[in-house]
Amino acid sequence: MANLATSHPYTGEVQPKPEEYGKDGLYPYLPSKELVKAVNLTVFLEKRPLLIKGDPGSGKTRLAQAVAYELGLPYEPWYIKSTGRARDGLYTYDAVRRLHDAQLAHLDESRRSRVDDPWNYIHLGPLGRAFQNEQRTVVLIDEIDKADIDFPNDLLLELDEQRFFIEETGEGIKAHEPPVVFITSNDEKELPDAFLRRCLFIYIEFPLPSQLVAIVNAHFPGSSPALVKAAVDRFLELRQQMEQEKGQTGKKVSTSELLDWFAVLRRHPKDEALAELEGQLPFPEVLLKSWEDHLRYLQASNAKRET
């Protein structure tokens, strides 16, 4: 099998270089061993997408790009909106534009030649491009639970048979290589059984403290270890506090917020930042996103000071 994508497995150890950070949203990604195995299984089983659930900020969305980066494969993200239809991921057909061109065709020779070919009005979507690409492509379907309940089922046939049909041209497009599909869900809606059955599933746990330290270090190489540790500790303290107050289900501070927060902290001289971490929570606006959270935090820290 001369298939590049399957000849070397994903290890999770190849990271982008610091100068590549932020380019197309590329950042270091440190997956757990379980996640690495699930990714390799997805690559191997070919027609089964990997459904990823987990706390917000646990890294569901970033996985796909990290895999594409390490394996050197093209990457096609598809961010689902509440109005999204399954077909949009395959292709869209601009009927209005064609009608417009057709009406003006008698005035304009170039329009006339354009209007004859429906392909001029068809734009492939992320999944459509992945099917057409001769290289195996990593596709991210982000937040599938935002869409209509029929959405996942509408994709079943295409994912199963690895082909789709363009009604306007009467042509079928067959995948050159089965795309590696990652799907994230925040569990806002239940997904249909028939769809779930075909998915592989993994739940990403919130990173352990040591993993958080590693994540911060990977994003901000050369940071002072003392500052990283102090920031992570303070962050975890806040997270624990939120967990106690809101239970497992409430919105808690997440990894991405930790990274934003740390980006602000490290701009200050180290001693200053460390001192700030000792006192009141510095830059709370980065971490606390609702007035409720602010109030709770203020109450808690006032109570602490009084005791």
Add this chain to the structure above:
Amino acid sequence: MNPGELPLLELFNRLREHGLQLGVEEYMAVLRALRAGFGVRDRRALEQLCCTVWVKSEEEARLFRRLFEQMLAQPVTRPPEPSLPEPPQPPPETPVTPSPEAPAPEAVQPVPSPPAQRTPPVSG
């Protein structure tokens, strides 16, 4: 190896009895992965493989782990267990060996028959 004899099949059927939406294809997917060298390193790896393919939510995962413990985790009290304790292949963490789990079918050693002969299906 006759797939029908795997205690895995019994686990699979029990999961179906508990209402998990699984079909033959899902069972075959696990077998295909096993033959390619996935999930054969140890019991934990097998558990993770089955869990990834058969389980679709955290609730199902809890059920799965419980059943897996019951059915495939009998303490080893009987005859020699040649293949299990020390995995024969090099540790796959070393980045130098590029394809520990790569599914090139030719490269697959005659699968160290995972838990096949390990425990005859014992229920409950």
